Every structure is written in C-alpha cells, then in structure tokens.
Amino acid sequence: MDQILYDAGDDGVAVVTLNRPEAANAQTMALLDDLDAALTRAARDEGVKVIVLRANGRHFSAGHDLKDRWPGPGEITLEWIYDAETRRYLEYALKWRNIPKPTVAAVQGKCIAAGLMLCWPCDLIVAAENAEFSDPVVHMGIGGVEYHGHTWELGARKAKEILFTGRPLSAREAEQVGMVNRVVPLGELDASALELARQIAAMPSFGLRQAKRAVNQTQDVQGFYAALQAVFDIHQTGHGNALSVSGFPILTRLDEMKQKLK
Template sequence: MTEYQNILVDEPIEKVRRITLNRPQKRNALSNALRSELFAALEATDRDDGISVVILRGAGPCFSAGYDLASDTRQDQPFYTAGGLGNWPRHVVEGGFRIWDLAKPVIAQVHGHCLAGGSELAASCDLVYVAEDAKIGYPAVRSISPPDNQFYPWVMGMRRAMELMLTGDAMSGSEAAAYGFANRSFPADMLEAGVLDMAARVAKIPSDLQQINKRSVHRQMEAMGMRQGIRAGTEMQALAMATETTKAFIAQVQGQGLNTALTNRDSTFGDGRTAATPTK
C-alpha cells in the first residue's frame, strides 16, 4: 500500500477502507499536501474491486478545523483548476464533486471540530455520522467569506443555513443530525462502532448496483439545481475576498499571526478560542 505523510489508510473490516486525516497537531488543517494524498487515496480505492465503502475521519481531537490558512492555497493544488479570479473556491467545489462522483459510497465520521473547509469536506460525502458533542460550522463568515462550497442551504434548508451564515456559530452534532447536515449522531464513545456497523451494511450491496443507487439520489439533487447552485456560490466567495473586511483580516493574519487574528475575530462572540472553556 502507498506510503502517505498526511493521512493513514487501513481496512478495519471486510470491504471497508478507512482514510484518516493525520495532522492532529494542526487539527487536521487541510493543506494541499494533505488534500493531494486524500484525493489520490480516494481515487485508488474507487478502482479497487475489493473495497465497497470508504470511511473518512480525523486523527486526534477533531475531524478538521478547516483549510490550512498558514499555507498558500494557490501552490501545489492536487488537481488542475483554471486560474484567475475565483480559482480557489472553484478548486474546492471541483474537489467536492470529485468525491460526489466516485462510484463507491464515502462515509464521513465526524468528531470534535468540523469547521469551515472541514465541514465542506464532510458535506461532500454520501453519508455523515457525527459525535453528539461535535462542533460544526463555518466561522469564516465573520471575517473572510461565505463557503467556497455552499452546500448548507441544500442539506439544511434556507432558515437554518441563513442563521449559520449570519452568525458563524457552530452547531452541535446532535443539532447537525436534527437539521439535516448529518444522518445520525452518536455518543462520542459509540461513534466509531456506529459508523463501522453502517459501513458493513452498505457494503452488503454489490458495487455495480450500489454506484447506481448512489447516483439515483444525486441526479435528483442535480435536477433541482444543486450542482449549478454550488458552482455559482464560488462567485460569491470570490467577491467577498475583495471586501475591506476580508483584506483587513488577511493583513492581520500576515502581521500578527493566525492565532491572534482568530482570537480577535471570535472575542465578541465568546466561542472558538475565546470560549470560557476552550474547545479547541
């Protein structure tokens, strides 16, 4: 099996491959190096006749806190996306649909923080199971932009999506399941067993039929405009990058460091790094 630097790959039960984001010291921040390995592993698995289902999870205390803002996302992207304005959000969306278009079902196993790009990654999966105490949201709306991959209205509906977009607040895993982001929530110590049980059930159906079952749901969402709508959302993200607020935040990151900038961002909300009981 291929050696990776930023992910772990194992097969916990028959016909199931598990990919673990493995940058726990960085809260599994989604660098392009990690994303390159992730897409390579997903595509290799999709070609493997011995595997029927993929589980995607994070090592350490969380699933993923989002994209690696300390890196230059324009460099070493895992696949080609046309350059120019909006390159990054279009690249993110193309990555999400690469997962969407795989033949094998992909299950997200979410614990701890699942924020910003982490939530975009989880939402690109076919099934999402979360720990009840997970924290899921898109806090970047407070300082940078709406999502690159604006899936929230599609899976949660307008009102709940709007509340998250206008506050940057996170929802718990229990709320995420109730709102439609996730299929189901589990107590944290039961999450892995619950996901493996579901993966085993999904793997019982042969892959030649299962890929059609998966696409039958996707085609209905696409008929309602989901693919076009999410792609159109990349233009909103690119436009937000030109606002004075975003330019000031980026300057603060460059001048004072990411931790200081995020602490300042969340200070008036009392969450994130400024919560009374730190959660990350």
Template sequence: MNWEKVKLEQKGAVAFITLNRPQEFNALDGQLGEELIQAIEHCRENDAIRAVVITGAGKAFSVGGDLKKASSAIGTPQQSIFFRDVTKSLNRFIMDLRLLPKPVIAAINGAVGGAGFTLALACDLRLAAASARFKQAYTSAGLTPDGAFTYLAGAVLGLGRVSELLLLDPVVSAEQALALGLVHRVVADEELPAAALQLAEQLAAGPTLAFARSKALLNEGLLPELARILELERQTIMQSCLSEDYVEGVRAFFDKRKPEFRGR
C-alpha cells in the same frame, strides 16, 4: 497506504480515509486536498473497496481552510493564491466524492467547520461523536463559502436553516445536528470508529450496484448544478479574500477579539 497528510487504511471491504494534520486540527491546504483526491481515486479503482469512511486524526474532523497559512500572505500579491489552490483541489475532491459509485460515510469527530463542514455534507451519510461541534465559520472570517457549501447545505437543511448558519454562524452541537437532520446518528466519542465501521460493513455487504445507481439519480435530481456552483463559490471566495473585512476577520481571529467589519 499513506501520504504525508492523508492516511488510507483498508479493513476488509471498507476503506478509511483519515485527514492527518492533527496538530492543525486537519485544516485544509493545497497538499492535503491533492492527497484526498489521490485517496478517493484509489477507492474508485479498487474493486475490493465497497464502502468508504472519511474521518479526522486527533481532536477534529477538519476546521476548514488553514487560516494560519492564508494569513501569512495578507498584504502581498499572493493573498488570493492560497484560496485559489485550496478551492481547486477541494472542488475536484467534492465532485469526485459525489461521483464515486460507492457509499461514503463521514465519521465526524470533534470540531468541524468551513471546508471541513462542506466535506462532511458531500458524504452520503454522517455519524457524529457526541463531542462534535459544527460551525459554518466562513462569514465570521469575512469570507463566503466554498466547496458548494450553500448548495449541499441547502439540499440537506433547506433555505431557512442555511440562512441561519450563514448570517448568525452558531455553534451547532452533535445533538442539535441530529435534530436538524444534519447527521444521521450520534454516538459516544469512543464508539465512533466502531460504529462507522459497522455501518460501512453493512453497506459494503449490500447491493452496491443499486446504491451506486441510486446515488447517481440523487446527484441528477437534487444536485444537477453542482459543478457550476462549485466554480461560482470558488470565484466568489477568491474575491472575498481581497476584502478589508477578510483581513479584519482573520486578524481578529488570531488576536482573539471581536472583529469590526465595515462591509468593504
């Protein structure tokens, strides 16, 4: 089953959802977000699907929001509309992902940043290719996180590590991500699809009812404020995209220069 920007392939009891904008490094826009929602709904409704793998086509898992599209609206009344639309679909997808009563694995290939980083954090398990590189990216563009990045990353990494990501925005290698507990396993690039399928098949053959109930308990115990934080981050990034720092951050990114932020 394919949409324009998302592919869904079923292999036995495992569904592979692939973000399919390889030329744009699977950058998120409103349409991609809506298609992800439709794909996860299909996985929920199909009883033959017992585990899900999410990955990206080409050289990236997802670099986050499509800054090229967002930058085209700078200086116009539509400046915040891109973020309004993307965060609306992203929030719905993150919530659906956490409520899906089936295990979800992120098979992280290549670059992952911004909202793509958040998407990976929302999955139950994360496998990374050796070439994977993680970057929070929001603050370097003069933005604040979305998709409950602060909440999900806090649950996975803790306050200190998340503060480091947000304030310093380092590039984190796959091996560093493994040491931090951000991913559960690192494999050679060419082995990632097979490793993800093997793990998903193991889960699909397991007690999926117990998995579903355990996942619900984790949501209740560790992520009880998810809906509230999703909306809070959505409102905050919509405010942040109207700042002068955001305009400078985006222009510097495309000019390939260091931004000069002024805190306004």
C-alpha cells in the same frame, strides 16, 4: 508523519484518516492532494465497496490552514485565488461527492468551515455527541466556504442563521435537520461508522452505485450543481473586496479562533 492514512481490509471497506491531530486536522494544500489521492485509490480499488472518512485526534477538522494557503501581501491576485480554490476546494469536493461508491464520514469535535467540505460531500455522516459544525467565515467578510452545501444540508432559514451568527450547530441539531444520519457516543464513533459501512458493503455494488447516482442526479436536476458554481463566484467577490480594502484576501479572526483548538 503522513497527513493521510489509508487502510483497506477484506471486508470491502477502505478507511481514510486525516492524520494531522496536532493542528486539529487543519487542511494544507498537500493534505488535500493526499486526501484526493487516497479517495481516488479507494474509488479505483475493485475490492473496496464503501469508503469511511475519519480523523485522528480531538477534532475532525479546523478547516483551512491559513498559514499554508496564500502568497504574501502584494504578491497575490484574485486570479491566483480563483484558480487555486477552483481546483482544490470546489472541484475536489464535487469529485468526492460523485465517487461511484458510498462514503461515510465519522465526525468528532470541531468541524469548522472547510471541514464541512470534507464531510458534506460524503453520502452519510455519523457524528459523535460532541461534534459541532460551523462556518464562521462571515467574520472574514465572505459569505461562506467555497462549497455551498449549506442551503441543501440545512434548509434556507437554518443556513442563514448559522452563516449570519457564525455559531456552531450541535450534532443533535444537525441530526434534526437531516444533515447527520446518526449521533453516537464519542467512544463508539469509529465502531458505529464501520458497522454502518460493513452493512452497506453487503449490498450489491452496482445497485449501490446506481442508488447513489439517482440521488445525486436528482439534486443536480433541482439545481445543486448550478447553484454551487454560482455561489463559488459569489465567494470570490469576498476575496476581491478584501484585496481592495487591505491588500490581502483574509482577515485574522478565524485564524485566532483556530489557535484555541490546539
């Protein structure tokens, strides 16, 4: 079964779907590569004006599939981790953020850790009432996921609270701080996201592209891009510490938490 589904209609909207519901849409390296290919396809398709990113199943994404991503203990180096995470995590997320077309994420259920690196690069987020957003990787001795959108999405104090405690942020809380645009009943999530996307698709494509660039460039002038690069290196010190302590870059607690979602 394809891990990523792609559907582009004649309404100017392409729908890209995470399709690994049996694993709560946990992200393998192959899934991320396929997702990048689908988003690139939509970006290049002249008939597509808006992209919707959604997920099949109960949960949007449980984050990285920890069974997929690493060589074994004694075989892994910090250089390997740095190179792998630069390409598939940081660079992919930044690339998706800067797609020259509006993107809308439709999020339901759990959106954990690397799940944030799928919805945060999108321009707009529509969340179901049952959506919960969390980054509990401090449990692993790491200060947050590779794409540090936390401070920009939540504000400094709320970002610290979520990281320090590991607790999930509800859809309503996320809406209150401006991270989520709309909260809708679960049964209306897909229809609401599509309705919003079609409304946007009725606007001139060049105007949309310029409006998106204006906002993204303003954030970058304020330090967004430089901050993400710096915090990515901070993230790597967590892996380096874990390697020095245990010989392996991650602990098991986060994986245990994900097992409860299946």
